[in-house]
Amino acid sequence: MPSRSSSRRSVSQIDKLDFDDNRRPPSPHDESDIGGLLQDDESLLSNVVQGVVKRDRRRMQRALIKYTSFACSILNCLCAGSITAYSLYGPLFQSRLHYSQYQVNEVSTVAELAMYLPVPLFGYLCDRYSPRPLSLLSGILFGVGYLLAALNFSHGPKNDGGWPFAVIIVAFVGVGMGTSGMYLSAVTTSAKNFGRGKYRGLALAIPIAAFGLSGMWQSQVGSRLLYERQGERQGEVNVYQYFIFLSGLLFAVGVVGAFGLNVVNEEELIDEAVSELGRSGLLEDSLLIRRSVLHDNSNGYGTVESSPTISNDASSATSANSDSYNGKYRQSLEQARLKTWLLNTETRYFLADKTMWLVAAGFFLVTGPGEAFINNVGTIINTLYPPPSTGPPSSNSPATHVSTIALTSTLARLLTGTLSDILAPTQDPGRSSPVSVSRTTFLLFSTILFSLGQLLLASGLIQTYPSVFILVSALVGLGYGAVFSLTPIIVSVVWGVENFGTNWGIVAVVPAAGAAVWGTIYAAVYDAAAKPIDGGDDRLCYGLKCYAGTFWGMAGCSWLAVGLWGWASRVWRRRDIFV
Secondary structure, three states, X not given: OOOHHHHHHHHHHHHHHHOOOOOOOOOHHHHHHHHHHHHHHHHHXXXXXXXXHHHHHHHHHHHHHHHHHHHHHHHHHHHHOHHHHHHHHHHHHHHOOOOOHHHHHHHHHHHHHHXXXXXXXXXXXXXXXXXXXXXXHXXXXXXXXXXXXXXXXXXXXXXXXXXXXXXXHHHHHHHHHHHHHHHHXXXXXXXXXXXXXXXXXXXXXXXXXXXXXXXXXXXXXHHHOXXXXXXXXXXXXXXXXXXXXXXXXXXXHHHHHHHHOOOOOHHHHHHHHHHHHHHHOOOOHHHHHHHHHHHHOOOOOOOOOOOOOOOOOHHHHHHHHHHHHHHHHHHHHHHHHHHHHHHHHHHHHHHHOHHHHHHHHHHHHHHHHHHHHHHHHHHHHHOOOOOOOOOOOHHHOHHHHHHHHHHHHHHHHHHHHXXXXXXXXXXXXXXXXXXXXXXXXXXXXXXXXXXXXXXXXXXXXXXXXXXHHHHHHHHHHHHHHHHHHHHHXXXXXXXXXXXXXXXXHHHHOHHHHHHHHHHHHHHHHHHHHOEEOOOOOOEEOOOHXXXXXXXXXXXXXXXXXXXXXHHHHHHHHHOOOOO
């Protein structure tokens, strides 16, 4: 171990090396260099701080735009479902305009067809362009459609100088198209903004639930505020005023959505989707090379453009600015081409997937009966009260059941969206829950509830106890709402959100055929059992024979849908897709 004296000697030697007599003393020039270095450090720190501030400001701006768009999505959906209140005024078409049950069903069926058939086109427009123009178009269609329907109703039946039946058909074509456009623009915006987050189900369920609420609050406005006054007694809804109210409201909401619906960071969604396709091996070599070129190009998509060299020559600066502009222009063109190619490719894969057809077939078998029940709940209730009864009491009125269906449907959409986010299986172990319940399980259980409501009606129990009809409306509302919430969520989980508008639009078109088929079946069964009232032209039906056969068939379709969705779930499990 060295002694302390030796330690001191070594220290003294080091001190002599540090303080060399031959060393040049510092000059003022050296001090200026040190000051320059300190200034460079301060400038670097300032740039870092400014970069962090700009990044946080951009993040806050994106968050503000995202949640403002989410609020606009909820507003759009909260008003778009006005067609679900059709049962509120549908019977008045029969009694005031002297339409037959076939004609009343034809109006609702045409509206359903107009609502569902354009959905693939509307979804395509949302994906390729933006949801905002579609929201504006929907507002215009709503405004014109309801205004035309109001004028048609005010002119009375055709025998008394009223307008032809074709006018109301044209009006409800506009209403149907406005419904699908406003709904799809809102849901697509939410899917793209929140579809890759933890609570994607809830972000979709809230606007979809708001769509279910729209029929409830609008039917209450019509029945409690815009009603006909018959002395001191509250009469039926004033259809003319109600249609004028909807015309102005929905046009204004469409304009708001035209400014407020924005998709945030869509370029990142496209980039991630192309990367996922590349990892899955679905991309062709030429396309992979093309993507590589796009990323390696100094002015291409996915790169950071270098700053031009500072020059005192004005022509050099102009040339640099021109190159920068051309680079940004080429970048935007390549981004547009990449987006178009990706969306077209995903559409082809979606249509080639057999599980997509299983999902669509099940959706057809459930939503068709649901739409037919909602559109005809008013006439179904009237069959429970034959003469000499004056009709259903206020506690069992069509408005009450429209509200019940809307309320239970909303509750089901919120519950299934929230619970499926919490309990659904996931590949991320950090987000997995102790209890795992797939979204398909929720879907099958909801469909069974839906079929129970139809079985209650078909069995004749409600004909004996009309006050229990509220249970039928609640079961149908719960099942129908859950199916309409879970199906788009499953589409976004299995096939992604980049092409969600087109994919969901393709699936969502099938309820049009279902509503047409079951609306026609219901009308045929009803009219076959109907009899003239007091020797007049009006034909009304009372009793179980008016609807029993129809609802036995609807229940069977619901159980068939359970089998198809169970089949699709087995295929997804074999593919290791966590639904």
